[in-house]
Amino acid sequence: MEKNKYQNLVKKYTPKENVLGNGVTAFIIGGFMGMLGEFLIQFYSYVFSIPTKEASTIMTVTLIFAGCLLTCLGFFDKWVTSAKCGLIVPITGFAHAMQSAALEYKKEGFVTGIGANMFKLAGSVIIYGVCSAYFFGLCRLIVMGG
Amino acid sequence: MTFKYENVYINDTSTITGPYERKGPLSTYFDKSYDDFYFGMKTWEQAEEKLITESVDLLLYKLARTRFDVDLHIGGDLLNQIVASNYAASTLGIPFFGIYSACATSVEGLILASNMIESKQIKNCICTASSHNNAAEKQFRYPVEYGGPKPKTDTFTTTGAASAYLSYNKRGIKVESATVGTVTDYGIKDAFHMGAVMAPAAASTLYDHLKDTKREADYYDLILTGDLGIYGRKIFKDYMKTEYGISLKNYDDTACMIFAEDNKEAYAGGSGPACAPLVTYSYIFDKMKKGELNRVLLIATGALMSPTMVNQKLSIPSIAHLISLEVTE
Structure with a gap:
């Protein structure tokens, strides 16, 4: 059988992923994450009487901490799987990616294990995040003059 | 061979x-x-x-x-x-x-x-x-x-x-014959669809075996593939039919037996070098010793996957080796 023909045969028996369903799940859960974030900002700014800008930093730290802690406790991965991308795209996903890699390699030492492998998944996000921030910043400077 | x-x-x-x-x-x-x-x-x-x-x-x-x-x-x-x-x-x-x-x-x-x-x-x-x-x-x-x-x-x-x-002590299950597989590559690059990668390897080894021994597929009470999974099993059956004209009735896949098929955590089924022998040495041998099965063909399938080569956008080669097991007493 030729490769093309075989690939058609494979396609015939490969189940379709529920793109729409997954998208809706991610949208709703991601939306709730946004609500939670906003609630935390309002909460911190009310309780500590601080401006929302500072409260949003504390909110970010809180969500990162929660993502890391729940990953260590061993059930965040199941939530992430069922939430599709609803928990990966927000800051919790980044924390989850780093924490899971760190956990995985902790027995291979601080330098050769955790240090070398912690950014295994999250490294790309940082590289391309920084590059695209620089690029769009430059565009903004050219178009809007800063 | x-x-x-x-x-x-x-x-x-x-x-x-x-x-x-x-x-x-x-x-x-x-x-x-x-x-x-x-x-x-x-x-x-x-x-x-x-x-x-x-x-x-x-x-x-x-x-x-x-x-x-x-x-x-x-x-x-x-x-x-x-x-x-x-x-x-x-x-x-x-x-x-x-x-x-x-x-x-x-x-x-x-x-x-x-x-x-x-x-x-x-x-x-x-x-x-x-x-x-x-x-x-x-x-x-x-x-x-x-x-x-x-x-x-x-x-x-x-x-x-x-x-x-x-x-060579005459006790237990007899190893009757074996066929060595060739490495096949049908251009599948998806490392999350190993069943599709391995199905043609299993099919070509099975075909070679039947040709070399001049047997029909129903000579065997059961033909088992290693770890094609729920979807790979369907691809394998269809491939055997369209490519070689052999329809398999007495066929199953150990990947679909080791976990319950509706177990969502296992996705399309089990895999790994341990999958085929765990099922064969326990459940299948038990059936053979009870006399429910006499001739069993085990085709262990391996996707020769390396993350490096997948990242280099190469397709995944695969191999399948086959062994024929018999109860003699």
Whole structure:
């Protein structure tokens, strides 16, 4: 059988992923994450009487901490799987990616294990995040003059 | 390439599994199952090594023999440099051949051992095959605690070790013949669809075997493939029919047997070098000994996947080795 023909045969028996369903799940859960974030900002700014800008930093730290802690406790991965991308795209996903890699390699030492492998998944996000921030910043400077 | 054997028997086997297999439908057939992934060891890699040594010790205990009575140990696993098997072999101290054919390792070992026993170079041999879900995920995929969504066609590496003791003593299951597979590549690049990668390899080995032995597929009571999974099984059946005109009725796949088919955590079924021998040495051998099955063909399928080559956008080659097992009494 030729490769093309075989690939058609494979396609015939490969189940379709529920793109729409997954998208809706991610949208709703991601939306709730946004609500939670906003609630935390309002909460911190009310309780500590601080401006929302500072409260949003504390909110970010809180969500990162929660993502890391729940990953260590061993059930965040199941939530992430069922939430599709609803928990990966927000800051919790980044924390989850780093924490899971760190956990995985902790027995291979601080330098050769955790240090070398912690950014295994999250490294790309940082590289391309920084590059695209620089690029769009430059565009903004050219178009809007800063 | 097909070999015929007259004097090779699998005298006894041992199977040890991890927690997921324990929850599966075949749990009562395994010799021993663990509740966790560490088995008292510090890391998953060391845990897999322990599984192998323990399964060999259990096998020797069943046979009332010691390590010094064994001529040769052939074993392999999924980890880089087949470390689990190498470290186990260093503990066991039996002359050792380490082999790698991904999930086809078990049958490759049986074929090598059978050839040497048939030619009387050795009197007996222990063949091991093992895999560990977490150790394999760590090496081939993502960190275990990372929960990124996976496609339905993904398979779940089994945790376990299976050992078989082969010799020319007429006891147990007879190894009747074996066919060595060729590496095939049908251009599949999806590392989450191993069933599609391996189905043509299994089909070509089965076809070669039937051609060499001049047999029909229904000569066998059961034809088993290793770990094609729910979707790979369908692809394999269709491929056999369209390419070779052979329709399979008495066919199943061990990946679909080790876990319940509706188990969502296992996706399309089990995989790993341990999958095929765990099912065959326990459940299938039990049926053979009870007389429910007489002739069984086991086709272990291996996707020769390397994350490096997949990242270089190359397709994944695969191999399948086949062994024909019979009850003689």
